[in-house]
Structures are given as C-alpha cells and as structure tokens.
Amino acid sequence: MMRGRTFGSKLAGGFALTALLTLLMGIASVLALTIVVGGKNDVIDEASDGLVTAERLNTTIESRIGNYRAYLLNGKQEYLDLTNADRARFLDEVSELRAKLSSPVELAMLTTVAQTEAEHAALLAPVLERRKTVTDLRSISQLNTADVTPARQALQNAITALTARMRSDVSIAARHSSRQANAAVVIVIVLGVLSIASAVLIAVRLNRGLRRQVGTAVGHIQSSSAQLEAAAAQQVSGGRDQASAMSEITTTISELLISSRQIADSAQRVSLIAEETSEAALTGDATIDRTRQSITAIRTQVDQIVAHMLALGEKSQQIGGVVDLVSELAEQTNILAINATIEASGAGEWGRRFAVVAEEIRKLADRTAGSAKEIRTLIDDVRSAVNITVMATETGAKSVDAGSRQFDDATSSFRKIAELVATTNDATREIELSTKQQSTAVEQVNVAATDTTRVTRETEASATQTKQTAAHLASLSNDLLELVGTGRR
Amino acid sequence: MSGAGLSDSGAVADRIAELRDDFDRSFAQPARRHDVEHAELLAIGAGGRPYAMRLTQTAGLFPDRPVTALPGPLSALLGVAGFSGSIVPVYDLAALLGHAVADRPRWLVLAAGSPPLALAFHELHGHVQVPADSIISEGFGARDSLRGMVPLPGGTRPIVDVAAARAAVHQLTGHSHPDEEQSR
Numbered sequence: 001m002m003r004g005r006t007f008g009s010k011l012a013g014g015f016a017l018t019a020l021l022t023l024l025m026g027i028a029s030v031l032a033l034t035i036v037v038g039g040k041n042d043v044i045d046e047a048s049d050g051l052v053t054a055e056r057l058n059t060t061i062e063s064r065i066g067n068y069r070a071y072l073l074n075g076k077q078e079y080l081d082l083t084n085a086d087r088a089r090f091l092d093e094v095s096e097l098r099a100k101l102s103s104p105v106e107l108a109m110l111t112t113v114a115q116t117e118a119e120h121a122a123l124l125a126p127v128l129e130r131r132k133t134v135t136d137l138r139s140i141s142q143l144n145t146a147d148v149t150p151a152r153q154a155l156q157n158a159i160t161a162l163t164a165r166m167r168s169d170v171s172i173a174a175r176h177s178s179r180q181a182n183a184a185v186v187i188v189i190v191l192g193v194l195s196i197a198s199a200v201l202i203a204v205r206l207n208r209g210l211r212r213q214v215g216t217a218v219g220h221i222q223s224s225s226a227q228l229e230a231a232a233a234q235q236v237s238g239g240r241d242q243a244s245a246m247s248e249i250t251t252t253i254s255e256l257l258i259s260s261r262q263i264a265d266s267a268q269r270v271s272l273i274a275e276e277t278s279e280a281a282l283t284g285d286a287t288i289d290r291t292r293q294s295i296t297a298i299r300t301q302v303d304q305i306v307a308h309m310l311a312l313g314e315k316s317q318q319i320g321g322v323v324d325l326v327s328e329l330a331e332q333t334n335i336l337a338i339n340a341t342i343e344a345s346g347a348g349e350w351g352r353r354f355a356v357v358a359e360e361i362r363k364l365a366d367r368t369a370g371s372a373k374e375i376r377t378l379i380d381d382v383r384s385a386v387n388i389t390v391m392a393t394e395t396g397a398k399s400v401d402a403g404s405r406q407f408d409d410a411t412s413s414f415r416k417i418a419e420l421v422a423t424t425n426d427a428t429r430e431i432e433l434s435t436k437q438q439s440t441a442v443e444q445v446n447v448a449a450t451d452t453t454r455v456t457r458e459t460e461a462s463a464t465q466t467k468q469t470a471a472h473l474a475s476l477s478n479d480l481l482e483l484v485g486t487g488r489r
Numbered sequence: 490m491s492g493a494g495l496s497d498s499g500a501v502a503d504r505i506a507e508l509r510d511d512f513d514r515s516f517a518q519p520a521r522r523h524d525v526e527h528a529e530l531l532a533i534g535a536g537g538r539p540y541a542m543r544l545t546q547t548a549g550l551f552p553d554r555p556v557t558a559l560p561g562p563l564s565a566l567l568g569v570a571g572f573s574g575s576i577v578p579v580y581d582l583a584a585l586l587g588h589a590v591a592d593r594p595r596w597l598v599l600a601a602g603s604p605p606l607a608l609a610f611h612e613l614h615g616h617v618q619v620p621a622d623s624i625i626s627e628g629f630g631a632r633d634s635l636r637g638m639v640p641l642p643g644g645t646r647p648i649v650d651v652a653a654a655r656a657a658v659h660q661l662t663g664h665s666h667p668d669e670e671q672s673r
Contacts, residue, residue: 331552338550338616341529345545360515362616367508 007213014202021198025191032184039177047170050106053097054163057113060090061159065152068124072131072140080128087121109165113158120151214484218477225473232467239460246453253446260439267432274425281418288411295404302397306390313386320379323372330368337362528621530648531598532641534612536583536590539646541639544616546651548599556597556609563661564589567609570597577605578658582649585634585657600651608654617641624648 064086071079094114101107127143134140337358344355529544549572556579558568565584569576579597583589585608594609619639626637634657636650 334616335550335552338531338544341616342544342547342549345529356515359618360512364512366615 007210010206010209014206018195018199018202021191021195025188025195028191029184029188032180032187036177036181036184039173039180043170043173043177045100046166046173049100050097051163051166051170053093053100054159054166057090057093057097058156058159058163060086060093061117061155064090068128071128072143072145073137075131075134083128087117090117103169106162106165106169109158109162113155113162116151116155116158120148120155123147123151211484215481218481218484221477222474225470225477229467229470229474232463232470235463236460236467239456239463243453243456243460246449246456250446250449250453253442253449257439257442257446260435260442264432264435264439267428267435271425271428271432274421274428277421278418278425281414281421284414285418288407288414292404292407292411295400295407299397299400299404302393302400306393306397309386309390309393313383313390316379316382316386320376320383323375323379327369327372327376330365330372333365334362334369337365526621527618528624528639530617530619530639530641532614532617532646533582533596533598533610533649534614535586535594535610535649536588537611538583538586538588539614539644540582540586540610540635541617541641541646541648542598542651543648546601548601550613551597551599552595552613554597565658565661567594570607572599572605572607575605577607579607579609580654580658582608582610582654585654585661586649600655602652602655606655606658608649608651614643 064083067079067083067086070076071083094110094117098107098110101110127145127148130143131140134143340358341355341362344351344358347354531542531544531547531550533540533542551572554570554572556568556570559566565580567579567581570579571577577599581589581594583594590611592611594611596610596613597607598610600606600608619641624637624639634650634653635647636653637648638645639648
C-alpha cells in the first residue's frame, strides 16, 4: 500500500494517521466527558433542584402547619397571613417543581401531593374561619380539627413519598452516570491503547521503510558515484586527448587556411586561363567554318574525279573494241599468210618466193597480234586501274562524307566544349568566390577551435572536480548509511 | 607484265626500229630452201593437248567455218562444211586421237589429197618453221595417227600425220582400201 510513495508522504501519512487517531481519541474523550458531565449534571440538578424543592415543599408545609397551628393557638392575624403566604409559596413551589420534573411517576406523585394539599387546604379553611370567631382559648377545642389531621398526614405522607421517590431516582441517576463515566473511561483507555499501538506500528514501519529505501538509495548513490567517478576519470583523460587533438586540429586548420588561399589563387589563374580558352574557342569556330568549306570543295573535286575516271574507263573500253578489231585483222592476215604458204609450197620456185613474202606477212601479222594482245593487256590494266581508282575514289568520297559527318560531330563537340568552357569560367569564378568565403570560414573555425581548446581544458578541470565530488559523495553516502543504521559492515 | 615492251615509250621506239630492221632485212636475205632444210609446221591444240602438223600435208586453214551436223553413229564426225564449192566431211582431231572433249573445235584444216577431208581442232598456236633435222622421226603403230616429235618453244610436241589420220578415218567409216580410193 505504501509502496511507490515518497518517504515524505509516508511520513506525513503516518503522522496524519497518528494525529487522526489522537483526534478521534480526543473527540471520544470529550464526548464521553460531555456525556458523563451531562449525566452528573442531571443527577446534580435533580438532586439540587428537584430534591431541594421537594424538601422545601416539606419545609413549607411544615412552616404552614406551624403557622396555622400558631394562629389556631393565639388567633393572631399575623400567623394567618403567614400560613396563607406559606400556602401560596407552596403552590408556587409545586408549580416550580412540576416544571422541573420529567418522570411521569414523579409528576403523578406531585399531582397527588397537590391534590392532597388542596384537600387539606379545603378542610383547613373552615377551621381557620371558625377560629376567627373564637376568642377564648378554651373554646379552641370547639374547633373541629379531626378531619384536618388525616388530610395533613396524607399530605405529609405524599410529600415524603415524593421525596423518597425523588431521592431514589437521584441515586439511580447517580449510578447510571457512574456507569457512563466508567464506560467512557474504558473507551478512552482503549482508544489511547489503539493510538499508541498504531503510532508504534507506524513508527516501526516507517523506520523499516526508511532503512530499506535509504539503504537502496544509498546503494544506488554509491554505484552511481563510482560510475560518475569512473566517467569523470575517463572524461579527464578524454579531455586531455581532446585538448591535444584540438591543438592538432588548430594546426591543421592553419594549414587548411594556407591551402585554401592557394586554392583561391589557383582558381583565379584558372579563371584567366578559362577566359583565354574561351577566346581560343571563338577563333577555332572561324577555323572550323573554313575547314568545312575546304571539305565541301574536296567533295566536289572527288565527284569530278569519279566522273573523269568513268569517262576514262569508257574510252578504254572503246580502245579495247578497236584493239579487238586489230586482233581480228591480224588473225585473218595470219590465216591468209598460212594459206598462202600452203598454196606456195606446191607452186615451184615462184611459189617459194611468194612463200617468203607470205612468211613476212605472217610474221607481221603475228607481231600485230602480239602488240594487240599487249595493248589489250594494257587496256585491261588501265580499266582495272580505273575501276580501282573509281572504287578508291568512291571510298574516298564516302570517307569524305563520313569525315564531314565526323567533322560536324567534332564541330558540335567543339561548340559544346566552348559552352562548357564558358560554364567552366563561371564555375571557376564561383569556386574563387567560394574559396574566399571558405578562407573566411576557416579563419572563423580556427578561432572557434581555439575557443574549443580552452573550453576543453576547462572541461578537464571540471571533470577533475567532478571526480573529487563523486568520491566525496561516496563517503557521504557511507555516512548516511551509518546514520540510518544500515551501514555496510 | 607482258606489256612491258609497250609500257615504256622508249622501249616501243626501240621495238619499232627493230621491226623496221627485220622488215628491211627480209628483202636483203637470200631465198631459203623450204622443202629441204626446213619444215613448215602448224602448232595446234586439240582436246587441250599440244600437237604439230606439217603444213605440206594440208591444203588450207579456216577459222569459224559453219559445220552442218550429220546424223550418224560416228562421234568423231562433226558434220560437213562447204569449201570452194565442194562438200567436205569434218572430223574431230581430238576424237580421232582418242581424247574427245565436249568443246566445239574452232579451227578447220583441209587435208591434202583426196577425197577431201577436214580435220577440226580447238586452238591454233601459230605457224613455225623448224630445221628438218630437229624433227625426231620414229615409227608408231600402224593404227596411230602420230608420226614423230618436234621440239618447239613451250615443249616438245607430237606431230600429227594427216595421212595416218585419213587412214584412221577410213578405218572408222569401214573403207578397207584407202589406197585405192586415193589412187582414184
């Protein structure tokens, strides 16, 4: 039930419970005392007022009896007045007593007293009247008082009974009140015992809880302070390392600063070179246009070469036709010469001479045929050379076309390069600017690194302090454990 | 290159001068005796093989003469052709020599003697004049049409004997006495 609450709340709860029990005990005591005092007051009231009044009734009636007897004896008006006054006082006292009584029995008895007194008074009145007329003491006996005496006795008896009754009631009330007082005493004692017991219990539990919780907390504090000490030691060594690292960083940043300034200078130079490159690219553009015109002229000339070569091939073919004709003529001449030789061989001496001529003709024909064959071969060579040239020229034309296309590509690449050079120029300017900004930033970083080094040294010092504080905390927690009685032995 | 002589203009001029000298010399030389010291030969090719033929055994050489084919059992008989108003049977020399080829022969040579006979062959390599003693005469079998060998530029060639070829044709056609016919 108490678990999970702070010790302060437990303490407050225990004290609150104890205080509540004490308050309850006080309230009960007050109530009991009030009841007892009320009962005793009732008893005392009843005893003082009722019984005294009742006793006063008796006295008053006795006084009346004495006074009317005195009147009866001496007949003085003074006694008559006294006895009348006594009766009036008696009636007042009856009514006063009636107001005070609460018991119906006593009221009935008071009524009986009042009735008997009324009867007595009624019986006494004629006697008193007759006394007025009596002047001689000897004639007192003439007064008929026989009826008065029993009434008087009855009255006195009634008063006595009432008194007795009231005394008895007072003693009963006194006993009742004493019982109430005893019960109150018992209740108060029980409540006191309960309160003490609960206070003891609470104290024991609080003590136990305090020891347990404080012990646990101190254990935690001890382990935490040990960890804190270790962490502080680590922080100290880390702070030293960090300080040395920060000094290295500062050195590196200084070098970085120098190199970034060099970069800025280089970027400036690159920017200049990029501008020169851009101008060179513009010059190159004009060169490209001239080269394009040259390529177009080459293409036209190549086409003309092809046309000329084709015409040359055609002419060669025509020459070949003529050479074929010459060959045919040579062959026919040869055949004629052979036939002439054949004819001449059978024609004697003249035939022989003719055969010589035919022989020469045949030789000429042979040579003509040989020359024609050589021409044919030459023409074939020319034609194949023309074909090869045409093919080579067409290949060259294709190469020129491909070269033109490649040149177009190269031109577009060159223009792209020029654009890229312009972009590079812009980028280089940006780099230059950025590097200057970077130099400024690096200087700021240098300042910050120096600050960080100082802070690191301070951190190291504070970590040393933390370590000492943790050790102190550990000894304090040991003291606390000994204080709450859970000290580790 | 075969045209090396003509490819150079100086070489051509030399050749022209040489030809002129040869031509002029031919008029200055004495007339040779053809039939005794020299033999006139035709270098031919039949069925892809080189042969030689004595010009004296021929009566004429003709290229590309139309030959009218005749139906008959003889594969060597190509048909008949007209020569100077007479009809002459044409025989394939390669087939007569025993190695017929599918190609149609271009050249015809008229055999000397009668009856008229034309022998067809495929190629004419030229007309040559050789010393008579360079011809190796040797006897072949009676049924063979070749008589002797002659060394020529490009190799030694067997000489086709036209008379023997005629005899072979007669034997093919079933004439038992060719000499009789020849005498008639």
